[in-house]
Amino acid sequence: MSSLTTLDRPAAGPAGGGRTGQGSLKREARRRRGAITLFLAPFFVLFAAVLVAPLGYAVWLSLFSEKSSGLGFGGSQTVFAGLDNYLDTLADPAFRDGFAVIAGYCALYIPLMIGGALLLALLLDSGLARVRRFFQLVLFLPHVVPGIIAALIWMYLYLPGVSPVVGALESGGIRWDFLSSDKVLGSVVNIALWEWIGYNMIIYFAALQAIPREVIEASTVDGAGPVRTALRVKLPMIRGAVVMTMLFTIIGSLQLFTEPMILADASAGVVSTWTPNMFAYTEAFSKNDYGQAAAASLLLAALAAGLSYAVTRFGARRGA
């Protein structure tokens, strides 16, 4: 950031030497403003068009609803509904069930994800791991696989008759129906874990590598074993990385859509409003209720923003 100010000063080099009057200073400032606009405009014009404007339009839409007149003849008309769409959405049992699903999903997924990724990163960093490059490479691979394809592959691995996993479990005397309504949540968690655990592991591993080696040596000299060093010395030093991945994991969890959408075909446990995102999608495309869909999307976005804020604040306070 030290270079930040270098271009703020009007150029005083040889080229500017001949024209240091008030007029050229002004011209200089105008030219600089032009450059800033040129660099920033493409991003912010698009940012406004595909992020700010749609959210604004959604707020507008969410305040109206379609009322079919009388017996349904003569089409419907749009009426101002105030906060009705929000209240209806919040009161809808399907929407609230969706949040219960997400809550259950987070309760299962976040500890397994963060704990698992931390464990793998600490194992790699322990100095005892062989072929570290190979392990890192392979564990990161799923991140490159599109989510939809990951979900499709796992769907087959859950499908009785096709799945070698179900077959292997059965020959071991375990009957496990991955797609039954009480187990499908765990099956979705598994897909998400497969996709993201290596990604988070790499972030933690990089953070661990950045810890000064003297700190770890000091702990070893003090007589701490590798496990104690990992928990008491290494973990607290990578808190920033953990908070950041936690944040992205929570935002990602709220958006849960692709994986259950794929499993919905195969599992009776996944209904069309299983997660809040699926609820919004169904409202928009099956029921054509854009007001309700907009309200649901905005509630979700607000929750995501609120949670991110809470996590960053919490992380910052603990880190200080």
Added chain:
Amino acid sequence: MTRPASLSRGVVNVLLTVATVYTLLPLTWLLFASTKTLNDLYSSPGFAFADFNLGANLSAVAEEGGGIFFRWYLNSVLYAGGGALLGTLISVMAGYCFDKYGFRGKEKLFGAVLLGVLVPGTATALPLYLLASKVGVVNTFWAVFVPVLVNPFGVYLARVLSSGYVPGEVLEAARSDGAGDLRTFVSIALPMLKPAFVTIFLFQFTSVWNNFFLPLVMLSDHNLFPLSLGLFSWNNQGTAFPEFHTLVITGSLLSVVPLLVVFVFLQRFWRAGMTAGSIK
């Protein structure tokens, strides 16, 4: 002293191996499954070869719907490749500007970028659809292409990387030689930012290639589908027409392999982006 050490070395490597097997299991299954006939898919062991039918499966994928799979492939390349290329340039320009210039309201503007990072993509996809249908651009190439150009995380990354890669003195030297701002950016800063460019490009490319919700919402014309949506539509037909299962499986393999190859060659750039992103 050596015994406990060697014991824990064993435990560490066994655990890592278990994780590796878990990671590779689905991909290995995909490899085997794509070589099988529909019948063998159900009747043969998942991790063994049956009759080798890969050639027939590949030509079935190629022939289905008059070769529409290749169309989807091309679309994905255009959305992900073109979108990431242009989007990365836009991000790098903005990030460079945030890093190297001072102006009023800068940090507030940058705060808006960070807010953009935190708003979930799927939460904006539906409002985006509602607006796009109002404007009448739903079900066009641009409905998917334009939104992917905006990458707030890319701007954040570009700012961080610009402050690391581009020394201010070099720019000052260029300026005193009389180079304008644009020229300085194009011929001095951009070459120095090449690793940052590749890093952001890879991140954006992967996320567009993986994107499912936006095309699902925006597109109904099969000719505009990217691979993800195309495979999804085939999978939906699998309930009625079981032969689509082999198409989905072989098509999945075909769309994953190039990504894995690119990844293995360019992995250090992914790492650079992730670690730069986590410094905060």
